[in-house]
Amino acid sequence: MAQAAAPTHGPEDRAHAPHGPQGLLKYLWSTDHKVIAMQYLFTGMAMALVGGFMAYVFRMQGAFPGRSVPGFGVVTSGQYNALITNHGSIMIFWVAMPILIAAFGNYLIPLMIGADDMVFPRLNRLSYQLFLLSALVILASLVVEGGGFGGAWTAYPPLSTHPAYNLTPLGASLWIGAVALEFVAFLLGGINFITTLMNARAPGMKAYDIPMVCWMIVIASILFMLSVGPLIAGAVMLFLDQAVGTGFYDPARGGDPILWQHLFWFFGHPEVYVVLLPAVGIVLEIIATFARKKLFGYKLMLYTAVATGVLSFFVWAHHQFIAGIDPRMANIFTVTTLLISVPIAELIFVMIATLYGGSITLTTPMLWALSFIAEFMIGGVTGIYLGASGSDIYFHDTYFVLAHFHYTFFPIAIIGGFAAFTYWFPKMFGRMMNDRLGKIHFWGTVIPFNFIFIPLFITGIGGDQRRVFNYASFPGQAHLAPLRVMATVALLVMLAFQIFFFWNVIWGLRKGPKAGKNPWRSNTLEWTTDSPPPHGNWPVDEMPKVYRGPYEYGHPDRDDDYWPQNLPA
Amino acid sequence: MERLIPQASSYAASVDGLILLITVLVGFWFLVAQGMFFWLIWRFRAKPGVKTQYVTGEEKHLKRWINIPHALVLVCDVVIVIGAIQVWYNIKLRLPDADASVRIIGQQWAWVFQYPGLDGKLDTDDDRYTTDDLYVEKDKTYHFELQSRDVLHDFSVPVFRLKQDAIPGRTITGWFRPTRTGTFDIQCAEICGLGHGVMAGRIHVQDASQYAAWVADARPASDQ
Amino acid sequence: MRASRPIATTRSATGIPTGRLAVWWVLASEVVIFGGLLASYLMHRLGHPEWANAAAVTNTWIGAFNTLVLLSSSFTAVLAHQAAEHGDGKKAARFLLFTMIGAATFIGVKSFEWYHEISEGYTITSNGFWSFYYTAAGLHALHVIAGAVIMGFVARDAARGRELQRVELIGIYWHFVDAVWIFLFPLLYIAK
Numbered sequence: 001m002a003q004a005a006a007p008t009h010g011p012e013d014r015a016h017a018p019h020g021p022q023g024l025l026k027y028l029w030s031t032d033h034k035v036i037a038m039q040y041l042f043t044g045m046a047m048a049l050v051g052g053f054m055a056y057v058f059r060m061q062g063a064f065p066g067r068s069v070p071g072f073g074v075v076t077s078g079q080y081n082a083l084i085t086n087h088g089s090i091m092i093f094w095v096a097m098p099i100l101i102a103a104f105g106n107y108l109i110p111l112m113i114g115a116d117d118m119v120f121p122r123l124n125r126l127s128y129q130l131f132l133l134s135a136l137v138i139l140a141s142l143v144v145e146g147g148g149f150g151g152a153w154t155a156y157p158p159l160s161t162h163p164a165y166n167l168t169p170l171g172a173s174l175w176i177g178a179v180a181l182e183f184v185a186f187l188l189g190g191i192n193f194i195t196t197l198m199n200a201r202a203p204g205m206k207a208y209d210i211p212m213v214c215w216m217i218v219i220a221s222i223l224f225m226l227s228v229g230p231l232i233a234g235a236v237m238l239f240l241d242q243a244v245g246t247g248f249y250d251p252a253r254g255g256d257p258i259l260w261q262h263l264f265w266f267f268g269h270p271e272v273y274v275v276l277l278p279a280v281g282i283v284l285e286i287i288a289t290f291a292r293k294k295l296f297g298y299k300l301m302l303y304t305a306v307a308t309g310v311l312s313f314f315v316w317a318h319h320q321f322i323a324g325i326d327p328r329m330a331n332i333f334t335v336t337t338l339l340i341s342v343p344i345a346e347l348i349f350v351m352i353a354t355l356y357g358g359s360i361t362l363t364t365p366m367l368w369a370l371s372f373i374a375e376f377m378i379g380g381v382t383g384i385y386l387g388a389s390g391s392d393i394y395f396h397d398t399y400f401v402l403a404h405f406h407y408t409f410f411p412i413a414i415i416g417g418f419a420a421f422t423y424w425f426p427k428m429f430g431r432m433m434n435d436r437l438g439k440i441h442f443w444g445t446v447i448p449f450n451f452i453f454i455p456l457f458i459t460g461i462g463g464d465q466r467r468v469f470n471y472a473s474f475p476g477q478a479h480l481a482p483l484r485v486m487a488t489v490a491l492l493v494m495l496a497f498q499i500f501f502f503w504n505v506i507w508g509l510r511k512g513p514k515a516g517k518n519p520w521r522s523n524t525l526e527w528t529t530d531s532p533p534p535h536g537n538w539p540v541d542e543m544p545k546v547y548r549g550p551y552e553y554g555h556p557d558r559d560d561d562y563w564p565q566n567l568p569a
Numbered sequence: 570m571e572r573l574i575p576q577a578s579s580y581a582a583s584v585d586g587l588i589l590l591i592t593v594l595v596g597f598w599f600l601v602a603q604g605m606f607f608w609l610i611w612r613f614r615a616k617p618g619v620k621t622q623y624v625t626g627e628e629k630h631l632k633r634w635i636n637i638p639h640a641l642v643l644v645c646d647v648v649i650v651i652g653a654i655q656v657w658y659n660i661k662l663r664l665p666d667a668d669a670s671v672r673i674i675g676q677q678w679a680w681v682f683q684y685p686g687l688d689g690k691l692d693t694d695d696d697r698y699t700t701d702d703l704y705v706e707k708d709k710t711y712h713f714e715l716q717s718r719d720v721l722h723d724f725s726v727p728v729f730r731l732k733q734d735a736i737p738g739r740t741i742t743g744w745f746r747p748t749r750t751g752t753f754d755i756q757c758a759e760i761c762g763l764g765h766g767v768m769a770g771r772i773h774v775q776d777a778s779q780y781a782a783w784v785a786d787a788r789p790a791s792d793q
Numbered sequence: 794m795r796a797s798r799p800i801a802t803t804r805s806a807t808g809i810p811t812g813r814l815a816v817w818w819v820l821a822s823e824v825v826i827f828g829g830l831l832a833s834y835l836m837h838r839l840g841h842p843e844w845a846n847a848a849a850v851t852n853t854w855i856g857a858f859n860t861l862v863l864l865s866s867s868f869t870a871v872l873a874h875q876a877a878e879h880g881d882g883k884k885a886a887r888f889l890l891f892t893m894i895g896a897a898t899f900i901g902v903k904s905f906e907w908y909h910e911i912s913e914g915y916t917i918t919s920n921g922f923w924s925f926y927y928t929a930a931g932l933h934a935l936h937v938i939a940g941a942v943i944m945g946f947v948a949r950d951a952a953r954g955r956e957l958q959r960v961e962l963i964g965i966y967w968h969f970v971d972a973v974w975i976f977l978f979p980l981l982y983i984a985k
Contacts, residue, residue: 077763115801119811152760158737159720165762187822195814200801225822230829236928246917246924251738254841254921257721259833297626323734324741327661334653338646345642348602349635355609357622370610377602381595388649390587390656394730397723397758462573463727467760473769476754543800554621561620
């Protein structure tokens with residue numbers, strides 16, 4: 001369909017000639033999806049440092065209560081609450097989502113479907129600008145008068161709505177404002193991902209020829225879009241309660257605090273799949289490449305992902321079993337929650353099955369991808385204890401919950417993030433990273449990770465409740481103190497090993513061997529262009545056409561063990 | 570699990586039993602999956618000259634490896650659901666006849682306990698109050714009325730395996746039956762502001778004679 | 794300097810124009826936002842029969858008049874789309890202008906209505922009903938204003954014969970805004 005009077009690139013352009021702002025302004029004002037992707041990536045990584053620093057401080061307090069934390073000082077209970085609140089919020093909304101969805105979605109989708117950009121580049125730029133604003137607002141909330149909001153990332157009223165209860169009115173309003181802005185940014189971004197995948201595919205790329213990571217990011221965007229609406233409504237109401245004195249959530253004024261919980265978790269549960277699916281997609285791309293193997297059951301994986309997404313709308317109240325909801329409802333949600341474990345288990349089985357018959361090389365990205373499966377499984381199975389209402393009575397709000405969701409979120413955001421970064425680094429920057437440094441970083445991250453959270457599982461089983469800045473008041477919990485120290489020491493080790501990552505990035509950028517177009521000998525379209533790709537991704541008359549699916553590795557009719565999508569038969 | 574946290578209520582063992590059931594069923598699948606995973610990595614490591622197999626996942630004999638575990642996992646889930654509902658029903662959905670009752674009021678940042686006194690009724694003149702220390706008698710079934718004066722709190726007694734959120738503007742009823750004497754922690758398990766971490770209580774489970782002594786030691790409510 | 798359009802924007806693997814796809818997805822997200830708000834209102838209303846006393850105060854005639862205004866403005870948006878389909882940008886722009894006038898009328902009537910209610914003491918904090926009333930209708934009104942502003946830009950382009958496909962798109966959005974009001978009207982004005 002032709003657009004009236006829209007200047008597209010003529011066939012006489014060899015490569016996409018430079019247009020738009022140049023110089024530094026190019027980076028601030030660019031609409032190129034790759035530049036926007038980098039902006040999201042680096043903002044997300046910077047926020048990860050902030051969130052990680054917060055974890056360092058509150059874990060030091062957890063292990064050595066009352067002692068001054070190097071680099072911070074003595075932690076007060078108010079600061080502790082603000083640290084845990086913002087650690088959670090930042091890691092989910094300003095690290096996991098921007099890196100997994102916005103950065104890699106933006107970078108990969110046009111490249112992997114053979115397009116020269118997203119279909120709405122200016123909307124894309126606006127999405128990032130709103131996102132950046134939201135990040136600045138959440139950071140601002142930490143330093144305003146009264147301090148940062150300390151009511152947990154779940155922000156249950158009445159604590160979150162009454163200044164007299166939370167003592168951080170400005171922080172609380174900035175917090176909800178930042179979250180709302182982030183939601184809008186991702187809604188806008190999602191529109192781009194969904195419509196680009198639906199419409200802008202290269203000629204010949206049918207639905208089942210689309211690489212799995214693109215599907216996963218788009219399914220995640222749809223999930224996000226459909227689940228966040230009620231929470232946006234809820235956030236408006238929360239803000240009005242805070243700022244204007246309405247009583248939506250105030251029992252004294254005819255409101256109901258549980259309403260917020262329902263609105264929050266109706267989004268909150270699908271949200272975990274919003275971040276899980278892109279991570280799974282990333283892992284699958286890497287496994288296909290380094291096992292030189294077609295994905296086992298592409299269609300099955302897709303249906304399982306969709307089934308998980310749909311079911312995720314029906315499980316939310318397992319976060320509220322003992323919250324004061326009608327206890328009969330708990331039975332329904334136990335059934336649905338345990339049911340959702342079935343498609344997820346199936347997804348794991350299918351991921352593992354892909355290894356069968358493969359030829360596996362353990363490069364750094366492959367180590368990250370494989371460790372995702374092993375570690376996420378721990379997170380997944382420990383969720384059963386929480387989805388079963390009877391055992392959740394005991395485990396609710398203990399460190400068992402915390403260890404469970406770190407065994408899901410850490411693989412998703414951190415392992416998934418490093419997997420993607422090390423795998424696509426050659427494409428993004430045109431050079432290879434150092435595999436030895438990469439492996440040191442990998443082991444130095446994953447092994448300590450387990451030593452942080454397995455002790456915390458045990459403290460949770462032992463009864464440690466969450467969000468407590470000092471267990472001195474609980475003699476029944478005193479014997480668990482050594483485990484808290486172990487977790488903190490492991491965190492310090494893990495943080496120290498991150499130096500190897502930064503060293504590797506700098507080494508790669510300055511000394512890494514040139515990557516060429518396709519260092520991993522992979523099939524998908526992003527590897528058919530230069531590293532890094534030029535503006536417009538391919539010369540205008542060399543836009544790719546697609547002849548087969550993305551995972552034709554080890555095809556019997558070929559000598560080579562791979563068969564790129566764009567090679568004519 | 571008892572080594573980490575003792576059982577002190579009539580239903581604590583059933584909760585621990587459910588946890589054990591889940592551990593056995595889920596642990597089995599966990600070990601199978603992890604085992605298969607690591608074995609496949611080793612078995613199919615890259616060897617020179619060995620090409621990969623072209624496996625689509627549509628092959629019936631291979632699909633069975635997914636479909637059968639899939640069905641068995643579903644069966645395990647059903648077993649767990651039944652176990653969970655039984656435990657949940659007993660603790661949260663039924664209310665056995667009470668031998669005694671107590672009102673528990675959470676506030677920023679303390680627990681207030683209101684006892685019905687000798688007339689057995691709450692909100693009468695002989696009611697007794699304590700702050701942060703709850704006195705109960707072993708082997709008596711208690712009904713509790715849980716309230717909050719301000720924000721959400723959560724009455725949590727780990728040794729009972731009991732938790733219940735307290736909501737301002739509402740009274741939530743539940744029950745427990747202590748089975749072991751001793752003094753144990755009461756926690757607040759819902760973040761409630763600055764003092765959430767110091768909102769600790771102690772529950773004193775006493776045998777009949779100790780409890781009688783405490784009752785006899787009653788001072789007028791205004792002194793508590 | 795206008796940015797040139799990527800090739801991606803001109804493709805249509807599904808056969809549906811990209812702009813239309815995008816607008817439908819935007820509407821999907823908006824439906825859930827308003828849906829969540831209205832579901833919350835309904836749950837509260839069912840639990841608070843006494844809210845009927847507050848609801849009795851809203852002026853059903855004004856509500857009905859505003860409904861008529863919005864419906865008519867949707868009609869003119871359809872006419873604008875028809876004109877755009879025939880390539881008549883100037884006519885399309887004119888009908889869009891009528892829609893924008895409808896929007897302005899709606900907002901004007903609402904302002905008068907709210908001024909009256911607030912001066913009678915029915916503010917957003919008066920009780921639960923009024924909190925929802927102002928929040929839901931306010932959120933809707935913001936969407937009316939935003940829609941009218943965007944419509945202005947589309948109309949300006951259309952009058953110059955440019956981007957005529959956007960007339961349909963802003964029209965779809967407008968029908969949505971109308972549809973939300975069709976739900977709000979009975980909930981806030983008729984259910985007494």
